[in-house]
Amino acid sequence: MVDLIHGDDAAAVNALRSAVMRLSRRLKHQRVDESLSPTEMSVLGTLARCGSATPGELARKEHVQPPSMTRIVTLLEGKGLVKLEPHPDDRRQKVVTGTERAAAMLEESRRKRNAFLAGLVEGLDEDEWAKLRExxxxxxxxxxL
Known part of the structure; x- marks a missing residue:
């Protein structure tokens, strides 16, 4: 389908890409803890959404190589944001779980980013806000996808 997009649809795709990227960059600046990389925050978010996982499972979900995920998990563990426990079925593996500190940090991050977006939404008229909600x-x- 991508090859078939021309004219107005191609312009719309381009505008969507550009807007999403700019908004994403602005949201990334609304960070609670500047010492965490966006990838580290993403891993914590994945653990919060999906529950505990092995480093290999996290690597697949985050689209990074397993050695990179091992380094990320080690950094997060050192910061007290994840804990490692033995895998219940395979003692060679570990299971990564977010800590209460990580949950509190994620909640504060969501609150800050939601407040930022709410401030932006105040600049929209009712019709624009309705379209955005839809x-x-x-x-x-x-x-x-």
Whole structure:
């Protein structure tokens, strides 16, 4: 389908890409802990959404190589944001779980980013805000395809 997009649709795709990237960059600046990389925050978010996982499972979900995930998990463990426990079925593996500190940090991050977006939304008229509310589930679907 991508090869078939021309004219107005191609312009819309380009505008969507550009807007999503700019908004994403602005949201990334709304960080609670500047010592964590975006990848580290993403791993904590994945653990919060999906529950405990092995480093290999996390690497697949985050689209990074397993050795990179091992380094990330080690850094997060050193910061007290994850704990490692023996795998219940395979003692050669570990299971990574987010800590209460990580959950509190993620909640504060969500609160700060939501407040930032709410401030932006105040600049929209009611029609624009209604369209954005309707688009949110579609954008969510795109994010997970």
């Amino acid at each position: 688009a949110a589930p579609v954008l969510e679907k795109l994010a997970h």
